[in-house]
Amino acid sequence: MIQTVEKLYENSQFTNTYKIVYTDNSEVFVPHDTANRHYQEILEWVAEGNTITDNGGGE
């Protein structure tokens, strides 16, 4: 079960990659690609009312 999803940035540019952290603390780096099953999982998680963490690359 997904705990958090974060957009990843590199030099303030979105890398087209997200980081999922599951409730068991395992992590998966996920591309912004609708053919990817983990990205589909993110879309379902968002559709359930959850929000992707987006720090805007201001790390």
Next chain:
Amino acid sequence: MALSTIPFSGLGADASNQGVNFRNLIINGDMSIAQRGTSSTGITSNGYYTVDRFQTIISSLGTWTNSQSTDVPTGQGFSNSLKMECTTADASPSAGDNLLLYHYVEAQNCQHLKFGTSNAESLTLSFWVKSNKTGTLTQNIRQIDGGKFINNSYTINSANTWEKKTLNFVGNTADVIDNDNGAGFQIEWWLDSGSNFRGGTPSSSWHTQNNLDRNADGTISLADTVGNTWYITGVQLEVGTSASDFEFLPYDVNLQRCERYTRRLGDGLWGKASSTTNMIIQCPFFSPMRATPSISAITSAIKTSDVTAADYTSSTGITSANINAYGARLGCINFSGLTSANMYILYDNSSYIALIDAEL
């Protein structure tokens, strides 16, 4: 014999049953490849756990151990099977609970079936199965494009005995399978469910999905007792109305086919230090994966070496990634003593450091 006259069915003495001609639409049907590991315990949710390409689907129906087993039918040439074992029972599932196995067949590998035309080919699914329970289990194929299902079932006649099952499916003349890298077929082996998946009217014709049909024939409730087991191996889906002998592939060929969907990353990759503590590891995908993959960090420490054979170890594994269809850059921090812009090679890691996943 001229290459153009070699029959599609191969060069064996009995050409209908022998030879390697990639007639099996199932990848890793002999369960020999298990890149994620050979045993996974405490399973209560969907996932790929051990044997490549076979996904466990579970919703609130017991707790399970999924393993790559060496228990196989005698004298058939198999070395492995996939085993499901119940470790926490649930004899009274709620309506929406379910337990089954999926295997997805990529759509562009199904084009020769000519689905959606009057020449649609019939299919035969065969496999070896064993369980401590006797009774009937439901077997379906879902065609993703078109949203159609076809139902079938098989009976386990003797407890704790390997039995070969052969199931026939007519071709679908109505619905085309798109020629793409999405899912063509979802093969379903039902093991247990609540009432939302029972009570329908299963059909041996392709029909619109109705969840009530999906486990309608199942009389076995595999989750009802701790210690219940179900094994499967030798899975083959092929054109025609009869099952040929299982098509064994060399291990390396089988692995390479699995690596279109899942592969390991580890020793041999190169990294470049961006500071005394940080490194970017380069991961080219030498053969294309099905789609842009996900990357799971497996280890919590990554060991590297420089040209003088001095070792540098990160204590935190992969902390960032930038992925596309051709490769990935993985970010690693918490090294010490790196020289910025120097190159380092991953070596002597006890296991693979990450799993790349482009599964369906």
